[in-house]
Amino acid sequence: MIYAILAWEFFKIGLFAVGGGLVTVPFLFNLIDAYHWFTAQELTDMIAISQSTPGPVGINMATYAGFKAAGWVGGIVATLSEVLPSMIVVYFLARALNKWHENKYVLQVLTAIRPAVLALILAAGWQIARESITDYKTAGFLAFLVAAQHFYRKSAIVYIVFAAIVGVVLKL
Amino acid sequence: MPVSLWKIYALFFKMGIFTFGGGYAMLPILKSELVEKQRWISEEELLNYYSIGQCTPGIIAVNAASFIGYQKHGLSGLIAATLGVISPSIIIILLVAALLQQYMDNQYLQWAFGGIRVSVIALIINVVWDLWLKGVKTVRDYAVFIIALGLLLWGNVSAVMLVILAALSGFIPSFRRGAE
Numbered sequence: 525m526i527y528a529i530l531a532w533e534f535f536k537i538g539l540f541a542v543g544g545g546l547v548t549v550p551f552l553f554n555l556i557d558a559y560h561w562f563t564a565q566e567l568t569d570m571i572a573i574s575q576s577t578p579g580p581v582g583i584n585m586a587t588y589a590g591f592k593a594a595g596w597v598g599g600i601v602a603t604l605s606e607v608l609p610s611m612i613v614v615y616f617l618a619r620a621l622n623k624w625h626e627n628k629y630v631l632q633v634l635t636a637i638r639p640a641v642l643a644l645i646l647a648a649g650w651q652i653a654r655e656s657i658t659d660y661k662t663a664g665f666l667a668f669l670v671a672a673q674h675f676y677r678k679s680a681i682v683y684i685v686f687a688a689i690v691g692v693v694l695k696l
Numbered sequence: 697m698p699v700s701l702w703k704i705y706a707l708f709f710k711m712g713i714f715t716f717g718g719g720y721a722m723l724p725i726l727k728s729e730l731v732e733k734q735r736w737i738s739e740e741e742l743l744n745y746y747s748i749g750q751c752t753p754g755i756i757a758v759n760a761a762s763f764i765g766y767q768k769h770g771l772s773g774l775i776a777a778t779l780g781v782i783s784p785s786i787i788i789i790l791l792v793a794a795l796l797q798q799y800m801d802n803q804y805l806q807w808a809f810g811g812i813r814v815s816v817i818a819l820i821i822n823v824v825w826d827l828w829l830k831g832v833k834t835v836r837d838y839a840v841f842i843i844a845l846g847l848l849l850w851g852n853v854s855a856v857m858l859v860i861l862a863a864l865s866g867f868i869p870s871f872r873r874g875a876e
Contacts, residue, residue, distance in 0.1 A: 543855045544756040545718050576809045578713045579785030582755035587789040610754030614762035636866030637747040638831040643844035648720035649820035656813040669818035680724040681714045683815050691811020
């Protein structure tokens with residue numbers, strides 16, 4: 525029963541991959557030897573496509589891997605199974621947070637984490653920049669966008685659509 | 697007054713479509729849609745959910761969506777937000793995998809993605825700048841930020857370990873600047 529196996533394997537990935545979508549990559553590679561649903565080359569292509577298609581990359585990879593293993597039902601089963609542990613854990617954490625959010629120690633910890641999370645976000649931006657800012661054209665467009673977003677507060681979505689159009693026009 | 701489940705689903709669906717890359721790419725979108733446009737949560741709350749979502753199992757974007765959905769509408773809101781944020785992925789990836797894989801090499805699409813990646817970096821820079829103004833105030837905050845960035849760029853420290861270390865720093869004095 526391939527759907528049950530898929531559900532179990534992706535539930536485990538959702539439970540043990542702590543730290544975001546790309547952390548699931550080594551777990552996906554482990555599936556290759558265990559089940560032969562796809563080859564390492566196919567998985568590498570799937571990861572590349574998942575990073576450039578809309579949607580969080582971790583979810584995209586789960587849908588893609590599930591589809592390769594067992595068709596479109598497999599894609600849906602794998603994705604839902606991978607997010608189920610998150611939903612359960614967050615449910616209990618959100619309840620606890622609502623109860624304890626005025627607790628002195630909880631506040632201290634949450635405040636202390638913030639600068640580290642900002643560093644994490646900036647480091648993620650740096651990772652993308654290392655691959656995408658390759659010449660004067662991309663560097664100039666980046667400087668323009670940073671200034672534009674700073675002075676013209678439009679929704680992030682407006683800037684993403686704008687950048688896609690500029691990307692085609694300037695051949696970025 | 698709680699918002700409708702459909703509205704939660706639709707809003708997260710829309711944000712899912714415009715997330716390119718990992719959960720971090722979603723933060724600027726969550727901020728402009730949920731903090732600035734809808735005023736559902738504050739910047740501090742958003743950053744709290746992100747911090748916690750970093751060390752809870754699973755995809756960060758889903759963890760953040762679940763948190764916000766729960767705050768707006770309890771368990772059913774959590775489910776609506778999560779289903780909303782994963783629906784575009786399921787639809788688009790199944791279409792790509794079944795029919796469109798050969799079009800992913802299309803030159804125009806690649807140029808568009810090139811532009812989108814640049815805008816994601818710009819959005820990240822601006823969101824970090826905004827949150828910096830709100831959240832980084834004390835000497836300890838500066839120290840944690842610089843050490844964290846150093847460890848991430850030159851060390852080999854996982855994000856989870858970093859968040860745990862930063863949490864522990866909450867118990868050392870913060871040396872707040874100014875008159876407070």
